Amino acid sequence: MNRPAPRPTHPPLETIRQSLAQVIRGQPDAIELLLTGLLAAGHVLIEDVPGVGKTTLAKALSRTFDVDFARVQFTPDLLPADVLGSQILNPKEGSFTFQPGPIFTHVLLADEINRASPRTQSALLEAMNEAQVTTDGVTRPLPSPFFVIATQNPVDFQGTYPLPEAQLDRFALRFKLGYPSFEEELAMLSDRDLVDPLSHLSPTSNLGELLELQEAVRAVTLSDTVRRYLLDLVRATRERPELALGVSPRGALALSRVAQARALLSGRGFVLPDDVQALVVPTLAHRVQLSRDARYAGRDAASTLLELVASRPVPT
Numbered sequence: 001m002n003r004p005a006p007r008p009t010h011p012p013l014e015t016i017r018q019s020l021a022q023v024i025r026g027q028p029d030a031i032e033l034l035l036t037g038l039l040a041a042g043h044v045l046i047e048d049v050p051g052v053g054k055t056t057l058a059k060a061l062s063r064t065f066d067v068d069f070a071r072v073q074f075t076p077d078l079l080p081a082d083v084l085g086s087q088i089l090n091p092k093e094g095s096f097t098f099q100p101g102p103i104f105t106h107v108l109l110a111d112e113i114n115r116a117s118p119r120t121q122s123a124l125l126e127a128m129n130e131a132q133v134t135t136d137g138v139t140r141p142l143p144s145p146f147f148v149i150a151t152q153n154p155v156d157f158q159g160t161y162p163l164p165e166a167q168l169d170r171f172a173l174r175f176k177l178g179y180p181s182f183e184e185e186l187a188m189l190s191d192r193d194l195v196d197p198l199s200h201l202s203p204t205s206n207l208g209e210l211l212e213l214q215e216a217v218r219a220v221t222l223s224d225t226v227r228r229y230l231l232d233l234v235r236a237t238r239e240r241p242e243l244a245l246g247v248s249p250r251g252a253l254a255l256s257r258v259a260q261a262r263a264l265l266s267g268r269g270f271v272l273p274d275d276v277q278a279l280v281v282p283t284l285a286h287r288v289q290l291s292r293d294a295r296y297a298g299r300d301a302a303s304t305l306l307e308l309v310a311s312r313p314v315p316t
Contacts (some may be wrong), residue, residue, distance in 0.1 A: 025188045245288055
């Protein structure tokens with residue numbers, strides 16, 4: 001039996017969008033995807049060239065919701081303890097005390113995550129999947145919500161370590177920002193004549209309201225018809241000849257949750273097939289691998305997934 005459709009909760013989501021748009025001009029799609037990932041209690045990977053506003057967007061999000069924020073610049077010499085925390089000796093008492101690392105926050109910006117070694121990258125796996133950290137045999141819960149915004153530069157591969165499939169699968173969404181239009185970039189130059197808009201950004205929501213929004217997402221109705229349609233798309237990726245690796249069950253769960261978040265952001269209490277279709281590429285493209293023949297033919301994951309969507313019947 002389907003649950004009753006919830007009404008949109010406070011704060012007004014449009015107010016949150018407008019708050020972020022004050023700082024990040026010309027990026028409505030990126031703002032929407034970022035909010036989708038946050039409300040779905042997932043994590044996001046932003047791939048784009050330097051200087052388009054990835055760090056600014058992460059800071060603006062944390063200030064809008066008035067939650068804790070930490071930034072870690074991932075470098076080849078970064079160690080897991082630099083992220084998770086470590087035991088610190090207290091000389092007076094002759095004992096060790098755990099000093100939490102920057103990961104103990106609500107919003108963590110993992111800047112240029114692919115520049116860290118695989119050992120350090122793997123330190124995030126437990127945190128991203130289970131919202132907890134285990135060090136020295138002791139498991140410690142992370143704050144709720146815990147949201148990772150990771151970035152990487154897609155054009156500079158020198159001194160980088162590609163993210164393994166297990167790491168990529170932890171990200172609910174992957175997307176790009178892109179360049180703003182001429183008018184938006186002109187307005188951005190005008191905004192920053194005297195002050196940085198980020199420094200004057202006031203909270204429009206708070207931690208309690210954010211948790212309420214995440215709970216509201218879980219209550220959005222996902223009918224059996226739409227659920228079957230979603231699963232049909234996911235299972236088709238495992239049969240597509242152009243794909244050597246299809247989407248995992250974790251990917252199916254992620255797609256269902258972000259579709260619920262998109263429905264809530266659209267002011268609906270139920271998921272439409274359109275929600276699923278709109279999020280197939282940002283949710284699934286980083287979870288599949290092209291076959292060798294498909295790569296040699298110049299195919300890419302996004303276009304292959306769009307062809308797959310177009311080939312499957314849509315429920316009415």
